[in-house]
Amino acid sequence: MSTLTLDFTRIDGTMPASVGGKAANLGELTGAGLPVPPGFCVTTEAYRRVAAGVPLDEVREALLAVEIPADIADQIRAGYEELGADVPVAVRSSATAEDLPFASFAGQQDTFLNVVGIDSVLDAVRRCWASLWTDRAYAYRESNGIDHAAVELAVVVQRMVDAEVAGVLFTANPVTGRRREAVIDANAGLGETVVSGSVNPDHFVVDTASARILQRQSGDKKIAIRSVAGGGTQEVSLDSAEPCLSDKQILALAALGDRVERHYGSPQDTEWAIDAAGTLWLTQARPITTLYPVPDSPSNDGGGRRAYLCVSVAQGLYRPITPMGMSSFRLIASGGRRMFGLPVTDALAGPAFFSDAGQRVYVDATVIVRSRLGRFIVPRIFDVMEARTAAAMRSLFDDPDMSVRPGAFRAARHILKLALRMGFPFRLTEAMVRPAAADRRLDGVGRRLLAIAALPGEHDSRTRLEHVIKALPAIPTMLPKALPVPLAGFIMLAFARRLLGSGEGLETVLRGLPHNVTTEMDLELWRVAGELRGVGLSSGEIPPPVQRFLDRYGHRAVAEIDLGMPRWSDDPAHILGVLANYLRLDDAEAAPDAQFRRGAAEAEAMIQSLSRKAGGVRGRLVRFALGRTRRLAGLRETPKLFLIRFLAEIRRQLQHVGADLAAADRIARTDDVFFLSLKECREALDGKDFREIVASRHESYDRELRRRQVPQMILSDGTDPEAIAAPPADGDLVGTAASTGHITGIARVVLDPVGAHLEPGEILVAPSTDPGWTPLFLTAGGLVMEMGGANSHGAVVAREYGIPAVVGVPNATRRIATGDEITIDGAAGTVTLLPAADRTPPPAPATASGR
Template identity: 60%
Template sequence: MSYILKFQDIGLEDLGLAGGKALNLGILTAAGLPVPPGVVVTTEAYDRVAGSLDLAAAASDPARARAMVMSAPIPDDIAKAVRQFGDVPVAVRSSATAEDLPYASFAGQQDTYLNVVGGDAVLDAVHRCWASLWTDRAVAYRTANGIDHRAVSLAVVIQEMVQSEVAGVMFTANPVTGRRREAVIDASPGLGEAVVSGAVNPDHFTVRDGRILERRLGDKRLAVRSLAGGGVEHVTTAQDAACLTDAQVLALAALGNRVEDHYGAPQDTEWAIDAGGELWLTQARPITTLHPVPDGPPGLRAYFCFSLAQGLTRPITPMGLSAFRVLSASISATVFGAPVADPRAGGTAFHEAGGRVFIDLTPVLRSSLGRAIVPRVFDVMEARSATVMRGLFGEPEFSLTQRSKWPAIRRGLRLARRYRIPVLAVQAVANPEKARKRVDQVGASLRARLPLPAGVSPLDHVERLLATQMIPVLPLILPAAAPGFILLGLATKLLGGKAGPGEVQTVLRGLPHNVTTEMDLELWHLAERIRKDPAAARALRDDRSGARPPGLDDFLARYGDRAVAEIDLGLPRWREDPSHVVGVLANYLRLEDASMAPDALFAKGAAEAEAMIAELGRRAGGLRGRFVRFALGRARALAGLRELPKYYLVVALATIRELLWQVGAELAERGSIEKAEDVFFITLPEARDAGDLRATVARRRDEYDREMRRRHIPRVLLSDGTEPEAVATAAPAADGALTGTPASSGVVTGVARVVLDPVGAHLEPGEILVCPSTDPGWTPLFLTAAGLVMEMGGANSHGAVVAREYGIPAVVGVPRATESIETGQRITVDGTSGAVTFAE
């Protein structure tokens, strides 16, 4: 059995034998790229040495696992095969089978030994590389990425040393801004280890389209050099001039483009230039941190992440995305009067990347009417995206091409006429109660169309509901809710400077007729009833297995269609899995202060709102004051209906989910998928074709699990990979404060609780909730929160509205709040100024 493979003999099928690093070096060698020659000691050698050791069981104690590997004897034939490469100085590098892959780079997780000289030294370095599969950092990285310790093996690269004069790293896409085809190069004299390890401040270059865009020189006070007898030394240096010429920088960037073109994806490379000026490529791996770019039309495009705006940092299941495609086609036909040839492919503005929905903003940016309206809508719904969008107005690629507003206005008028929007809006202002009854009828009519008709297949009914029944609900409800916000805006303008900061927002406290608020308060009332039943309360507090609180079924009968991340029909509804609701109820029982009870605070907020209406009317005075009181009163009567369109869509999605379970059961019976729930990892067209989809499901589950671990999602993403918000530089807030959009007035100081997923979250009464974003599934947590800090949103986004209704101070649109704030820190949330400060 051979334990050695030359680079040129490594094929694409050899990952399990050569590991990720060696596989990439083999691919680069075969492509004719300048790779120093070398070999790989295959995983068969590691498995023979360490295969009998129970290392997975020892993973909880990495030091013990490493000691077990180091004490394992190396068979003579393996030792002989390795020692033969000690004639010239070599670099000995670990090459794990879960390393340098498109989804997990494992950069620096295992060990590397440079300038190894002599057969025994090479053998010892190989042995130490094997043991480094069990370093603390490697074990932790595998655990964080969900990789089974037992599934990983290790090969070792032995590669001729490049005695470099200059070396470093190069990313073929900008890792900070995400911009593709923009090379970022760090360089320093000596071996590249100084740059890779972060031991030196290197020279930094940015290159795009054959031009050096940025040149920033480091002090380069340290160099790593090879020693004559083997090993390396760290040498203090003094070099103020650039260590690379412009020609070398451009040659490196050109080499990076060749590497990326060969792989078809951005790469993180290591390189070296020897004394003769020859350029060598010593390593390449995928850049795993870049968010995938939507596949759209040619030219620079701007995409808005709809998923993130809806409170989802997690990916959407493939079937959930497939449903969104059909819904987007329905929007195109219903709202814009532009039917799509293939609804299953989605509307022209719909795109997806990384399991998330993106909307093409390019036509909006190029339209004078789009620029006038959409950023103002974002101002109140997603303020940070509005700022990013306005920042793109000056870019040549997004210059105005549709200056006339009339085509869009005519489309809007046709939509208004078709759905009688102006008439219904006037009627809503004249008689809010009648408008609410009409909206209830819209919901009842939708519910009546949801059950499966006789003689219709579940899949046919799913596509019919998505294509024709759900989206028309939006323009039918809009005329009831929108006038409330329009009147609120008119009253604000009429008041001018007579309303202080946050005072108009007070009018929206304790807002009636909001289905989400009603749901939260009903859950609170259920907790109160359980509190009066000692046995039920004790069972809930003790978290007894299988204990089902009395009254829960009645709550679920009304609100069981809801869920966390409920716009994804691939996720269970509360009716299927009520564990989140049960956890919230248990949390409510921890609130003992009657004055802080949510229903009492809600009633107090409503009283404050009515008092503020009277006060603002008095300040305005006369006829203007009477109109202000009328407008603000109508705003309270109508604005709460804003939640109903989404609520009814979620009700429909719950029915569609039930129908898809039937489809999944049939596909599983045929053998197309393993089990019924796999239907949520295929698409509607695939469900109809019903081929063998088991491999597809497995692959998509892996992709979904990897995307679940992605923490940062861009709110706006350009088609060249640039995240505009990462490019913009904001002035630092005073005294290290975080700033965002004021969403609910008031000031509160308390202990922060960072929550990334509300399911199972524990929030002590009086803590300040810090989260990425919210949807209605989060709002039960609001009832015991003292304040809210949110990374997404604007003044009228979902979380902001609910926070105001409960009267808790809130700041939204705070960049990287969940990373900057730690659970347990005392923070002050100023919902009037939009500042979040850290207490001493």
Template identity: 60%
Template sequence: MDAVGTSTDLIRDFADIDAGMLAAVGGKAANLGELTAAGLPVPPGFCVTTEAYRRVAEAAGMDDLLAGHVEAVKARELLLAAPMPDDVRDALLAQYARLGEDVPVAVRSSATAEDLPFASFAGQQDTYLNVVGPDAVIDAVRRCWASLWTDRAVAYRDSNGIDHHVVRLAVVVQEMVQSAVAGVLFTANPVTGRRREAVIDASPGLGEAVVSGAVNPDHFVVDTETGAILERRLGDKRLVIRSLPGGGTEQVEHAQDGACLTDEQVGHLAELGSRVEAHYGAPQDTEWALDAEGVLWLTQARPITTLFPLPADATADDPRVYFCFSVAQGLERPITPSGMAAFRLLSSGMSDLFGFPVAHRVDGARPFREAGQRLFVDATTFLRSKPGQVIAPRVLDVMEARSAVVLRGLFDDPRFSVLHPSWRPFLRRFLKVAARYRVPLRVVQAVRSPASAHRRMERIAADQAALLSIPDSASAAERLDHCEVVLGERSIQVLPLIAPMALPGFALLGLAGKVLGKRLEPGDLQAVLRGLPHNVTTEMDLELWHLASAIRADEESSKAISGTLARDLAVRYRDGRLPAVAQTGLAEFMAKWGHRAVAEIDLGLPRWSDDPTHLLGVLANYLRLDDPKLAPDAQFARGAAEAEAAIDRLARRAGRVRGRFVRFALGRARLLAGLREMPKYYLVVALGHVREQLGLVGAELAAKGVLDAADDVYFLDFGDVRDAVEGKDFRAVVADRRESYDRELRRRRVPRVLLSDGTEPEAVASQNVVVGPGAVIGTPASAGSVTGVARVVLDPVGAHLEPGEILVAPSTDPGWTPLFLTAGGLVMEMGGANSHGAVVAREYGIPAVVGVADAVTRITTGQRITVDGALGTVTVVDQD
């Protein structure tokens, strides 16, 4: 038996490789083996397996190095200096000889954490082209091994949460294609997300010029269904990389005016891409080469990791519009399985409310969709109706303005033309609900007597608390039944009881604006909403400030909170070991507000009562604020005084007769608009209660051994939990779901609106937007102008904000608002003029602009920026 025959653990031909061998051959080689087996045109080659790397790394002492801090430079030095075992060397050279005598090859790294569905690792390890001769091949393989420890590869693994200790490297050795033209092909549009749209970049010579970005290539976009070339943009192609005789490559200047591919060749490429995608069942990023004889070759294929996943039933043949409810609620992060299960029940309750009963509540209402572990709503039917086109964007204008713009942009798309022009069905259902819950009467009562509305709100709160009670002796099954009733029925039924007390405030605000007409100036109505009373979130924040003031006044408590890490304070609080003032004050605050949290609409995430670390960090931040003028209660009082002054000013501006109505309307708006937070607040109360009940069930399941820990229950849906109660083991399922959830946490781009063919309409529209240098535009949210240092915060937990800094965030919810108290201004990627962050910013009197596209990437911490909350502009002044 020859050397290769006895060394298949060291060397494998492409023909002997399949997708199941990732651990042995790495991502690149596994894909090349798959493509070869599928009969696709792949140049012949082989793989030096991870076993060979393991043996070299072991001899080099890599295990000892990785036991401590990862030193990339030292790791590379060790691998380059380590001797290659004789059997590895012999097997490698024997397989290379089978390709032919001194055949030019490409030597590429193929890591086990590479070309994965969630991380491509493209370009992270090294590639060597036109390698000729045995000694050169051996040297290139060694350098590929060492490239597993380049600084960029280490950083990329860190950012994707991949353990350095478990990564191994294989090496692909593949016959070179001396290409006349080469490049990359995406089988779906990576910018717009649109499937069935191939994107091709091509340039003369080797494809490395395109892959490395060294050349401005020809660019083609092809409709793969029709074969039509939708876009053709010719690059300058001034540089060509080509092979040198005897090995290596050179870069030469090049000039070509015309396209480097004919239309027929573009078509063949698109067809080849479709075959690759069909084989994998998912869009692919491929590299290709066209040799001098016109033969087309595939040299690589990997998943397009940046595409946002589609809902399970999405298909380009049935155009649908999916609206991301998660983003509209300021939640970009994925939702836990229990959180998604809660939303299914809530959607069923909402559907029942409007006369569309759901047979199986746990499955959710018909429009409910999930994609990328985010909540979407199939809005197609609604948008194809006249009421939907009128109502949806106007609601979003004050909730999530950028989504409103995206939806309006679809109105002229013939795929979503109006099919239901009549208002009658909508009005019939709406009026039926309004009559059942006596909405018109409640509206009139609230306008006539805001005090009665507030008393009614207190009665509703008491009733809700009674409905959430359950005996301590309840069984796990009874707790699950109770949770499903709370979410599927009771939580939704309270909404039409509360809404009639909050909506009149905003209606009267709008009417006052109509009466004022041209007399209204930018920011006038926003000023009326400053220091707004009866806002439950503002009350919470002010109570937290008062707690900070009490802690400041107590030397022992102040010293403890200021001088101890928040995570250590959390442990001391749970053990009852904080100084008395801090311990008692925080306990009292938790008794009232402990059900709240960052991203609190996901019941799978901890509440402040579960983990007070964030809250203790905020308290420490408050203690740094020593200017009485910047105290939140003082700012709130000033805002209230400014609002009353604004009402006087606008009433006088309106004239004597109209002024009386303006004064009345704006006064009522102040007394009622603060109640806007109550629907969501009651929902959060219910979610906190359900989380508590599931936690008790989870403790039982962990004790039975079907879960590893009690909080694993939040990675199950209600059906799973019932099966677990019956004894089914879910430990492996939870582990897989946690891993998937952690991957989704790293996703940075979540579309507001997604079409069933994968198109992200906002991405398409943004290609035509021109923004002046240093300036970005959003939606005015809180009037005023401030210039200060930007602080980009992606997660409020543990965030530090110096007094006066401008908070730049992707989105905010009540868990963020304690940071507002020390912020000089606010910039948000999401939200509308009446989104939560905008309302609180107005109440605290800080300028705010929301709906700023890519704010957290276009603005960096330390930049000085000017926020104009009346005009809706954010301008970079200079770099700190």
């Protein structure tokens, strides 16, 4: 039996290694009885034969010039003759790394249309082989982390459809994410004009479930590509405003797409053609790789679509979460549910409202959106915490599935009971009246929480694991006891705003806040840099000042709420890199500690000014309220510090478990324990081998690290509410004002702070930040973030350092490139990209006003 060519009828979806992704799908579709034009595949074995021994840097030229071995040519000839005498065919590349669930490779290798005659077919096969090594295909593999040497190419030879009309069909809306909403683009002639984007096609949207056409939009359709007798194609001019598909054809296409999706069990990107006889043909199908996964949550009351909120993005964590981090969140959420006196069926599985998608944490927020109380309170919290999430939530208020329902926010009663039981009102009042006593009480909360996490002495791994499972649910009990203290500071700020009648000048009051553990950490790192001046950093050893810093702050990390992320004490490379950046800053006036002191002095002066402006009793109340604001608001980071210290101790216990599992060959390395769940840790200790599972999870995690779009909210049908909102205005990038001041400077786009290089004065452009990012702020000239609100971590620290900041800027890391000169207005919340002609020559470091 030939292994050099295979007819579609002998191919199925399990064979991409031998026939490539495209041919595997065409064979699978043929076997499913779908209308696929007949054809065959020249397998990867043929490619291996002709490419054997050719260096990668010479392979394209060698394949273009190769003489196809006689036995391969004979089998291609036989397959071609089976399709008909000199029948027109499409010759299409089918790479082994193609049509994958995470990378489609659409258009990366070559296709040749209306090829007639065996000599032309053999030449097209040769050119397809060579197209595996075009610059675009090479760059695409590079960006997706695919090993070039491991990729091989098969070639599809398929009977050509002489199309009257053709195009593409997505079985889910690729823009909004909505599932079972077919999107069709069509043009007269062959589908190449639609695929290549050389025309504005007719555009149709169909609700698949109800078979309703939701949208019709006619394109200009200026040209078409048609087959030429004897081989090849030609471009012809068109002049027709009429739609190229009838309603009957549109619905038939949607139904065909639905069949394809049901066969594969996931949304598909398909290509199709309709011939002169009106027959509909399916010429390709592959997964839609850009859709964000829909949260898989059992929480459903049968009342229409659900709305899910991404908790991890709201916490400034854009990257995926390790399996152990996700497992810990489930257990913590179970602890929170028990704290409210509600039952938990399986603590390790988490409550029904908890879900994950794309390896990020989502919770079912439908009950909030459907409640008047929820609508009133929650978006206002996000206004200052993560403004884009607030906007996404409000965009759902007019959705019929999210209409207000009586009793939809019963949790309010539980929250009130819990607040009273834990003394929340007393703690709030105590913080306002006796802040020193509130400080002591807050410290006690942290000490008790850390005592729960600790497990002194030597213990076996099973004891350590069970301790971890018992300790994690205690975390939520800390919040009602710790949050009233910083909350009192912000209540006092709101009281002062009410007394003054406006918020003018209040942002200045928040500069240089004392008692903020994050800014204290950053300034301590700056002092370490001062000790290293003149000494420098030597490779291979940790200087004593750095070790002293790590002894105190080594429990912190980037993405530190994820239990699986290494702490700075595990890997100090990030801290050493930040220190190297600090040592480049030699302007004493721009030094962060000097700026922090200036900010504190400006804040105290502003309090005096505002109290004089108010005058009399009102002025004394303003002075008292703003004094309490400065005394308490900086403590907002303290509960987070308690959490991170707790998690660092839990992580240490799990590292012991990981070491034992690695020694027993249940996992490959100690830290692979963080790619297991807590339940799986139990199974591994019982003897189960998880090495292959962990290796697969590492690959999946690495792919998710490259994902650039994470919806703050997503509906159960896949819709991203932000994607259906009004489009952003042209011109300036608009976000949320976070820290006043103007700066014009060079942008530095940083997707991961570990190892990031930031020159003093550059404007940091980031997807989101948590406290692990903030050491970079000390030398940044300004800050732009895709996520965040006026009181998110990044905004607070930017204000305290006096650097202009705009947060919640959609797609900032894609619309701004490293090296762009930009102006940010921290008061207006705008970012302006300067045209090349207006850019200043490079540079002395950028300077900022309002710093």
